[in-house]
Each structure stands twice: as structure tokens, then as C-alpha cells.
Amino acid sequence: MSAGTMIAPGFSHPVFQSQAAFRALLAALSEPGTLQNVASEITPPEGLTTATATALLTLADYETPVWLPEALRNGPAGAWLRFHCGASLVESPAEAAFAVIDGTVYEPKLSAFNLGTDQFPDRSTTVIVQVTALKGGSALALSGPGILGSRNITPQSLRPGFIDELRENGALYPLGVDVLLAHGEGLIGLPRSTQIEEVR
Amino acid sequence: MTIHQMPADDTKPAYNYAYLDEQTKRMIRRALLKAVAVPGYQVPFGSREMPLARGWGTGGIQITAAIIGPADTLKVIDQGADDTTNAVSIRRFFERTADARTCEATDEATIIQTRHRIPEAPLKSGQVMVYQVPTPEPLRRLEPREAETRKMHAWAEYGLMQVKLYEDIARYGEITKTYDYPVMVNDRYVMAPSPIPKFDNPKMHMSPALQLFGAGREKRIYALPPYTSVKSLDFEDHPFRIQSWTQPCGLCGAGDSYLDEVVIDDQGGRMFVCSDSHYCETRRVEGHRGTMLGDAAASGLVEETNP
Numbered sequence A: 001m002s003a004g005t006m007i008a009p010g011f012s013h014p015v016f017q018s019q020a021a022f023r024a025l026l027a028a029l030s031e032p033g034t035l036q037n038v039a040s041e042i043t044p045p046e047g048l049t050t051a052t053a054t055a056l057l058t059l060a061d062y063e064t065p066v067w068l069p070e071a072l073r074n075g076p077a078g079a080w081l082r083f084h085c086g087a088s089l090v091e092s093p094a095e096a097a098f099a100v101i102d103g104t105v106y107e108p109k110l111s112a113f114n115l116g117t118d119q120f121p122d123r124s125t126t127v128i129v130q131v132t133a134l135k136g137g138s139a140l141a142l143s144g145p146g147i148l149g150s151r152n153i154t155p156q157s158l159r160p161g162f163i164d165e166l167r168e169n170g171a172l173y174p175l176g177v178d179v180l181l182a183h184g185e186g187l188i189g190l191p192r193s194t195q196i197e198e199v200r
Numbered sequence B: 001m002t003i004h005q006m007p008a009d010d011t012k013p014a015y016n017y018a019y020l021d022e023q024t025k026r027m028i029r030r031a032l033l034k035a036v037a038v039p040g041y042q043v044p045f046g047s048r049e050m051p052l053a054r055g056w057g058t059g060g061i062q063i064t065a066a067i068i069g070p071a072d073t074l075k076v077i078d079q080g081a082d083d084t085t086n087a088v089s090i091r092r093f094f095e096r097t098a099d100a101r102t103c104e105a106t107d108e109a110t111i112i113q114t115r116h117r118i119p120e121a122p123l124k125s126g127q128v129m130v131y132q133v134p135t136p137e138p139l140r141r142l143e144p145r146e147a148e149t150r151k152m153h154a155w156a157e158y159g160l161m162q163v164k165l166y167e168d169i170a171r172y173g174e175i176t177k178t179y180d181y182p183v184m185v186n187d188r189y190v191m192a193p194s195p196i197p198k199f200d201n202p203k204m205h206m207s208p209a210l211q212l213f214g215a216g217r218e219k220r221i222y223a224l225p226p227y228t229s230v231k232s233l234d235f236e237d238h239p240f241r242i243q244s245w246t247q248p249c250g251l252c253g254a255g256d257s258y259l260d261e262v263v264i265d266d267q268g269g270r271m272f273v274c275s276d277s278h279y280c281e282t283r284r285v286e287g288h289r290g291t292m293l294g295d296a297a298a299s300g301l302v303e304e305t306n307p
Helices: A014-030 A050-059 A076-085 A162-171 B022-037 B058-067 B085-098 B146-154 B159-172 B198-204 B277-285 B293-298
Strands: A035-037 A098-102 A126-130 A140-143 A151-153 A178-183 A186-190 A195-198 B073-078 B111-115 B128-132 B183-185 B189-191 B210-215 B220-224 B230-232 B259-263 B270-274
Touching: A014 A035, A014 A050, A014 A178, A014 A186, A014 B022, A014 B058, A050 A076, A050 A098, A050 A126, A050 A178, A050 A186, A050 B022, A162 A195, A178 B022, B022 B058, B022 B210, B022 B220, B058 B085, B058 B111, B058 B128, B058 B210, B058 B220, B073 B085, B085 B111, B198 B230, B270 B277
Parallel strands: A098 A126, A126 A178, B073 B111, B111 B128, B128 B210
Antiparallel strands: A035 A186, A140 A151, A140 A195, A178 A186, B183 B189, B183 B230, B210 B220, B259 B270
């Protein structure tokens, strides 16, 4: 078997590593804009950052269809997710419980994912957006539940118009996707309840 | 049981850490993440059989089991008290299944599982409150059909609740609900705060702690992220008021805490004591003395501490 087809290991201690990662995810979505560290000593497959891979190992399983960009889906990342999580990889964004997108790529739009229904807004997709850095970009001011007053974040390399997409998503509240920005071992949560303004 | 199934003497029951299997924890964790994203909305979840009867806190226990880790310190209270049956047995459950560190001090705890009270000591950022909820649906007494209440939440159609509160005022001159008093969360969802006294409702508003609600029998999870707006429903001319008492706590003299009325003899004698046992003890250790502390200590009901 060549190195290209080898599936890298997942958690070495599934119980405690997934518990620690979950608490970071819970903090990320309950206190939007805070930078959470999800270090878990795993080697992520090509195309996924450590934070993305750890979040999916923690949350995804056979009950949760996952959407990946086509290159990742047919590559080692897809094989890794199928093996460790048993998750089905779907082609249609609207069917996904979890999705991973690249912050710089234009498609798919956030509105293409499952936005939930008015009676079941919890059925919406959680979208992990992989960015090149979580700090150093232009500032965005966040407000809403989980934030006392307002909180600034400065993620980099979001595609043009992405802030408008987030704002349109927030306007659908209580419907809408929940977004996690991921880079390296860091995660920032942007649930649908958060209002976003560009700081000028 | 045939002989080869008999466990050896030294084997302990082979439970997973914190009792629940990892698949169940993942399902509860996903529900919790959606619950914090839509504060006050009740997320359905696959509630499991627990080793105690439904209605004894299985929802709260399942949430605690899904979030607890080796770094946590757990406090469990039942009606404010750390030393009542439900609190003691749930604490022991997590000591056994998750090797949990437990405590009674509110400020030392990272997870506080509660039945029917919020501690008097202010909560801090980073703490998690886990509420045991018997009836998660605030509209259930008004509309028994789940399909209908779900639509009412979907369309924020809460007129029925306002009418109910108005009818109370029309009949009795005031809103008679004293516990499980409905609240409006983040200006969107009406939520049942679990049967806490309405005295505790203001503590939920903009609380720095994360608040999670679990209803095991009704299979619902909902949440309040920190710093979320929680307004008790009322009318402009009948504003929300919390309970008040004419006398302070008989043991510690506190005038700012929720008091339980205790009947002490068959002559009509009664005393009022803090429902939050740890708060009352802390105050007594600090030297605060209520008018009846001497009597209670003399009859062996509490230890009198001399500072």
C-alpha cells in the first residue's frame, strides 16, 4: 500500500480528546468571536486543518451526511472521514449536516446549504470555513447572544461578498446555517444569532 | 444467570466514561450546539434510558454526561440544597462513572447541575449551569398538541400566553405563576425556565454563565448562551415582580436570598431559611447569625460555627 492511500489515524484517546474538542466547539458557538483552540494531536488528512478534522471526528458519524468540495471528497480527506466517522459524503450541499468549504472559493454559497425549516431550525447545516488566518484581516464587529456589547474578529481571506452572505444568513434567524471559521488549531464560531458589521 | 456469565469479584461494571456511549454523546453534543445557536428553541434529541426513573433528572444527567471531562468540578443541587437525596445520588453517579471531582462551593464548580434553583452566589464566566427540566414546553398547558405548539413557536405566535397571564390578572388581580414563569429569550422564543421560582428569573438575564436545559422524558434540549436577553413576560401596568419575605433567613439573617418556609412544631411555629444551603452555610461561617440559629443548633439541626 502506498503512502497516498494510507488512512492516517484518528484520535488516540477518543473519549477525552472528543470531550475536550467538544467543549471548545461549545465555547466557540456560545461565545461567538472568541478564538478557541482545539489541539488534539491528530494528523489531519490533506486538505483539512487540524481544527476542521478534530471537529468532524468529534461530531460527525453515520447519522450526519458531510459535504466536502469535490477534490477533497474524492481524495484522502474523504476516505479518512468515511473510515473514522462512518459519515456519508453527499454531493448536494442542501443534504449536509456538516460541510467544509474554502474561504476563498466562490461556490457554494451559504444559502445553498440546509437552512432548516421554521418548525425545525436545528436541522440546518453547520459550515466549517477554512481560512488562511484567523487574525490580521480587516475587522468585523460582532454582537448578539453570547457577546457582552460587541466583539471584534479579524479573519483573513474571506471571499468577496462573504460578509453579505453571513448577514443575509443572520437575517433569516431563527433559520440559517451556523458557521465555524477554522485555521490550524483555532476555531471561531459565528452562529446564525450573531450580527456582523464591518468596522470602518 | 449461568455460571460463565458471573463476573469475577474484582471486575467493576464496564461502563464508558460518564456512563453514556460515545455515539449518544455525539448526538447530544450536536443538539447542544444547535441549541446555543438558537437560544430558547427546543431541540429534539434521542433521550436514553438512564439508571434512574424519568422525572428524576435524566435530561440534566445526559447533558452533564455529554459535557463533563477530567478538568471539571461538579456541583449538584436540588431545590438549592447540596445534601438532598437527588443531589447526593447524582453527584455519586458522576463520581462513580466519570471519576468526577465534586464540590458544594458555587464558585469552585465548573458545572452546576440543578433542580429548581439558581445559586444565590453570582455565577461566573466559564461556568455551565445544567437544568433538569420536567416540562420544556411553556405552551403545553395551553395547547396540548405538539404539532400546534411547534407552529406557535415557528411563527412566534404567543398571544395565547399573554391571554393566560391577562386572565390571571383579571381573576386574581396579579399574575399567579410563581415558578416556571415564562420568559422571552433573545426577543424571539418563549421559553420555560424549568420550575425555578420566579425569584431566580432575573438571574438568567445576561448571565455570564452558559445555561443548558435538558428534559429527558420529553426529549428536548435548549440553551441560553452567556449574555443573552431573558425577559419575564409581563404587562406595562402589571410589571414582573419577584417574591419577597417579611423576615430574613432564621439561620444566617440573609435578606436577599430565596427562603423556604419550614414548619417547626404543631403550634403553628415556623421559620424561614435560605433554600441555597451552601450560601447559608457560607454566611454562618462568616459570622452572620439569624434569630433562630441558637435554637436550631441546640436541637442539633445545624452546627453552630463560632468565627
